[in-house]
Amino acid sequence: MELRIENLTKQYGSFLAVNDLSAVLTCGVYGLLGANGAGKTTLMRLLCDIQLPTTGTISYDGQDIREYGDRYRNVLGYLPQDFGYYPDFTAMKFLLYMSAIKGLSKGYARQRSLELLDEVGLLQVRDKKIKTFSGGMKQRLGIAQAMLNDPKILILDEPTAGLDPKERVRFRNLISSFSRNKIVLLSTHIVSDVEYIAGDILVMKKGKFIHEGKPDEIIHTVDGKVWECRVANGEVPSLEMKYNIGNMRTEGETTILRIICETKPLENAVNAAPNLEDLYLYYFSDEEEHII
Amino acid sequence: MKQLIIFEVKKMLRKPLVWASLIGLVLFLAIMESSWVVPGYTSVVTEKDGRPVTTEGFEAIPLDQEICFLYHGPLTDEKVRSVIEAYDISDAAWEANKIDPAREAHYTHNLMYSILSTWGFIDLDGSYSGSTVEETFGDLAPGLTIGYSTGWECTIYTLVYSFLTLGCIIVIIVAPVFSEEYTIHMDALILTGIHGRKKCTLAKIISAYLITIAGSVLLIAISTLLMLAVHGSVGWDCSVQLGELGIFDHTPFHLNWLQAYGLACIAWFGGMLVLTSIILVVSALAKSSFSALVIAFVIYILPMFLPWNLLPESLELWGYLLPVTQMQLMKLFRFDLITLGSMAFSPVYLAIPITVIVLIAGIIWAKKGFSQHQVV
Structure with missing residues (x-):
């Protein structure tokens, strides 16, 4: 099973949201990292066939997804970033409605909905109206609907937004157990989510993949660029202006800074082992905040 | 499919605005029916002890029907004269009630008298004007039937306004069908x-x-049942030109109330189905439910205010075949029969092919609009 992206471009006026992307996704969990406006959401919409590319193709097992049509949608699960809902529907009714759209038989839809509500921790509130749900509960319901048809391709746009740490752990475990023999693509700003569950990471910037690979391999691209040093508290503001600071921890009169920089920033700075968050800061600290 | 239809119907109806409008429609229908049909518009003025006495409401209906039955049938000059003579209340009676006898024609004795007054058979003082049926109706004169038709006329009158109101409610219900999915971001999931x-x-x-x-169906069924319960089916064979309210006064061909009711149903159903098709297309193509609602309302209401009468007659007819103008009936019924070879038919029948064409086009366009919608 493979999802092949070839020379994919999506242009809005003069703005290139996705710029000549090519990639091959096979079974596994892919983490899509990128700042706001990098083109992640657009790419996901193209993969879901709910936006037309300006140029390029996406093929599933060798056939264009547009030709695949309903058969492609039959193996697809999608959670959009701006997930809508019907406020007067109960959680159970909403899943039954989505099951009908996904072509599940009535009996199986009920059983599957109950299973998923249990897995996302909403079984007890299945008969409550969605309008009474918190943001996290709605998000969990969104995750459940995406998995209703046991999709072979699961695309999740910011699935952990609004989830508390406990819910995020539950979500990561759910995805991990679900992802066997499936293609799962998830985008997030929360680097640790990707770090824990993604087998491969796609780093996206200005509509292009700037890095692809296993987390360890990608992290190595910032080897020698992460530094730690201890400075007097008074020096911190000027250093913040000058350097890309990843982390800071105050200890009495001094502060330990984690600086992401090409060259040694201070005399007493020492190289530190990079992590995925350092990589994110290295590539996206200068990104403007705008959403596509 | 059945399951999806049930879900969609529930989604459309379970909204506070929809419920508020449906309650509004029920109240409106209740007001219209109580004003015009139950007990209705009927009033009869008779002379009692030298005074004119007005009977209204339920009591007036059998009294009016009793009088009308005496004259039910073809409208002739002789019948015109006998109606006027029979209900000519004495001047003394009017004076006793401090009413100017010279304005007698303004006070309706009963349905028959009122109809003849409308068509100019009666002078202001209540006496026969001398006009003949032939002078008044020309070629239509032979074959005109007079009788008690208040039930039919008032029911059609009530239904016109009820359908215009239902049209507004259909706009409110149908405009969000697709557009709301875009607004609340359910489009991507669907x-x-x-x-x-x-x-x-x-x-x-x-x-x-x-x-x-x-x-x-509900609107027609409720109104028809109320009419039958209160007025009965009597008068179905009477000519629409001889109605008390004069809604079809200008119909240039012979038509009885039952035929008119059938044509009205075609116009109402056709208008509602065309309206629904148009709203569905608007809903699928609009960017939000609010814009769909506004556009649909404008498309529905605007033709009512356009000066179609300024157009040449052949074009004017098409202006009255738009949903809102078609459901109003009156102007559409003023057009003469359309002849096609040996066939002659009411222009209302044009609503049938128009409805079929718009319905098919609407389904195709709306389906295409939503299924090819680009999620943003």
Whole structure:
């Protein structure tokens, strides 16, 4: 099973949201990292066939997804970033409605909905109206609907937004157990989510993949660029202006800074082992905040 | 499919605005029916102890029907004279009630008298004007039937306004069918489901038509049953030109109330189905439910205010075949029969092919609009 992206471009006026992307996704969990406006959401919409590319193709097992049509949608699960809902529907009714759209038989839809509500921790509130749900509960319901048809391709746009740490752990475990023999693509700003569950990471910037690979391999691209040093508290503001600071921890009169920089920033700075968050800061600290 | 249709119908109806409008429609219908049909518009003025006495409401209906039965049948000069003579209340009676006898014609004795007064058979003082049936109706004169037709006329009158109100409610119910999915961001979820682009889209369309048809049938059924209960079916064979309210006064061909009722049903159903088709297309193409609602309302209401009468007659007719103007009936019924070879038919029948064409086009366009919608 493979999802092949070839020379994919999506242009809005003069703005290139996705710029000549090519990639091959096979079974596994892919983490899509990128700042706001990098083109992640657009790419996901193209993969879901709910936006037309300006140029390029996406093929599933060798056939264009547009030709695949309903058969492609039959193996697809999608959670959009701006997930809508019907406020007067109960959680159970909403899943039954989505099951009908996904072509599940009535009996199986009920059983599957109950299973998923249990897995996302909403079984007890299945008969409550969605309008009474918190943001996290709605998000969990969104995750459940995406998995209703046991999709072979699961695309999740910011699935952990609004989830508390406990819910995020539950979500990561759910995805991990679900992802066997499936293609799962998830985008997030929360680097640790990707770090824990993604087998491969796609780093996206200005509509292009700037890095692809296993987390360890990608992290190595910032080897020698992460530094730690201890400075007097008074020096911190000027250093913040000058350097890309990843982390800071105050200890009495001094502060330990984690600086992401090409060259040694201070005399007493020492190289530190990079992590995925350092990589994110290295590539996206200068990104403007705008959403596509 | 059945399951999806049930879901869609529930989604359309379970909204506070929809409920508020439906309650509004029920109240409006109740007011209209109580004003015009139950007990109705009927009033009869008779002379009692030298005074004119007005009977209204339920009591007036059998009294009026009793008088009308005496004259039921073809309208002749002789009948005109006998109606006027029989209900000529004495000047003394008017004076006793401090009413100027010279304005007698303004006070309706009963349905018969009122109709003849409308057509100029009666002078202001209540005496026969001398006009003949032939002078008044020309070629239509032979074959005109007079009788008690208040039930039919008032029911059609009530239904015209009820359908215009139902049209507004259909706009409120149907405009969000697709556009609301865009507004609340459910479009992405629906369009990525295996049945999202075909069955679900079709379920939405079918649900919209089902609601429209159910609303129309219910409206006609309630009004017809009330009419039959209060007035009976009497007068179905009377000419529409000889109605008390004069809604079809200008119909240039012979038509009885039952035929007019049938034509009206064609116009109402056709108008409602065309309206639903147009709203569905607007809903699928609009960017938000609010814009869909506004556009649909404008498309529905605007033709009512356009000066169609300024157009040449052949074009004017098409202006009155738009949903809102068609459901108003009156102007559409003023057009003469259309002849096609040896056939002659009412222009109302044009609503049938128009409805079929718009319905098919609407289904195709709305389906395409939603299934090819680009999620943003």
